[in-house]
Amino acid sequence: MRQLLVVIFLALIANALIFTVVEMPPFGSPDNPSNNQVNQRYVEKGVEETGSINVVASVIMDYRAFDTLGEATVLFVAIAAALSNLKAH
Amino acid sequence: MIEILSNLLHNFYYLIAIILFVIGFHTMLSHSNLIKKIMGMNIMDTAIFLFFVSIGYVEGGRAPIIELGQDHVYVNPIPSALILTGIVVAVSVTAFALSLIVKIYQHYGTVDAEEIMRIRSREV
Amino acid sequence: MEDLILTMIVRLILPFIQIYGYYIIIHGHLSPGGGFPGGAIIGASMILFALAFNLKEGSNKISHDTSTLLESGGAFGFAALGFLGVFMGSNYLSNRAAGFPLGIPGNLISSGMIFLISIFIGVKVASTFITLFFNLVEGKTHD
Known part of the structure; x- marks a missing residue:
């Protein structure tokens, strides 16, 4: 009974998601809304503005370094929480 | 119908992502083992x-x-950069959940969610 | 349990894994990689060592205090590097605007701040993996 409910629920979710995929812009097309001027700016001016030829590195450690700082904080807080949880009596 | 199928085939990366998502969701819903x-x-x-x-x-x-x-022509660097954050958050959540499971095992002697519910109902 | 084949293979393969991890960290601005994947590789090499030999041998190689110190130091160093930009008269965590020398793009020593930040992140991620593994495996026995 529970398995049947799970399968029906998942079929509903998969149905909704697959019909979303049908409406998505075509895969890999350069005219997709995700390929906008931010991306062009990073690729064209990235080397000149940060000195790094790896654009992903220049995005995560220069343009969006605050994001990476928060990421390091998340890792730090998670391990602090895990350790205090494990050492608790 | 033909149009829908051709769209699906053209976007098959998205389709596979959704299949993986549903597999993971099914694993979460139908197993009672916490791991x-x-x-x-x-x-x-x-x-x-x-x-x-x-x-x-x-x-x-x-x-x-x-x-x-x-x-x-270069691919879009922004999704890759953002997903790095996502991977780190996933690792953090997994680590914390595993530490909770270790504590649960030490307290109840099992990692089965239904078993734990039974033990708790007996205690009450 | 000590297994001869396992320990010999791990002894053979471990230096190469670690060199590969260091390579990925310090070439983060030139090739795919950076602090996170390189740190994960170095942490995984220590986990492999502890799995193949023994938990005690592993925690003798890198003690709890050292790895905790490295982890906090990595996070603190990253945050402190950001203030370098403030002292040089620009925003927090700024690179070119603060006047750091960028070098020639494509050389190993280039891109100013990115190089230093990825080293700190690599140290932090590697020690996070090691600390987490040892504490999860040991449980309550160690204080």
Whole structure:
């Protein structure tokens, strides 16, 4: 009974998601809304503005370094929480 | 109908991401072992990462390592950079959940969610 | 349990894994990679060592205090590097605007701040993996 409910629920979710995929812009097309001027700016001016030829590195450690700082904080807080949880009596 | 199928086939990366997501969700819902629930959550995470990274692909593009003085097409670097954050958060959540499971095992002697519910109902 | 084949293979393969991890960290601005994947590789090499030999041998190689110190130091160093930009008269965590020398793009020593930040992140991620693994495996026995 529970398995049947799970399968029906998942079929509903998969149905909704697959019909979303049908409406998505075509895969890999350069005219997709995700390929906008931010991306062009990073690729064209990235080397000149940060000195790094790896654009992903220049995005995560220069343009969006605050994001990476928060990421390091998340890792730090998670391990602090895990350790205090494990050492608790 | 033909149009829908051709769209699906053209977007098959997204389709596979959704299949992975549903597999992970099924694992989370139908297993009562807590470790298997964590595995299902990690599969769902991976599905989201695949979906997000495949949004950034550009037809015929190279990895965004700039070759100076040459005119190539590069894929979109922003989804890759954002997904790095997602991977770190997934690792953090997994680590914390595993530490909770260790504590639960020490307290109840089992990692089965239904068994724990039975023990708790007996205690009350 | 000590297994001869396992320990010999791990002894053979471990230096190469670690060199590969260091390579990925310090070439983060030139090739795919950076602090996070390189740190994960180095952490995984220590986990492999502890799995193949023994938990005690592993925690003798890198003690709890050292790895905790490295982890906090990595996070603190990253945050402190950001203030370098403030002292040089620009925003927090700024690179070119603060006047750091960028070098020639494509050389190993280039891109100013990115190089230093990825080293700190690599140290932090590697020690996070090691600390987490040892504490999860040991449980309550160690204080």
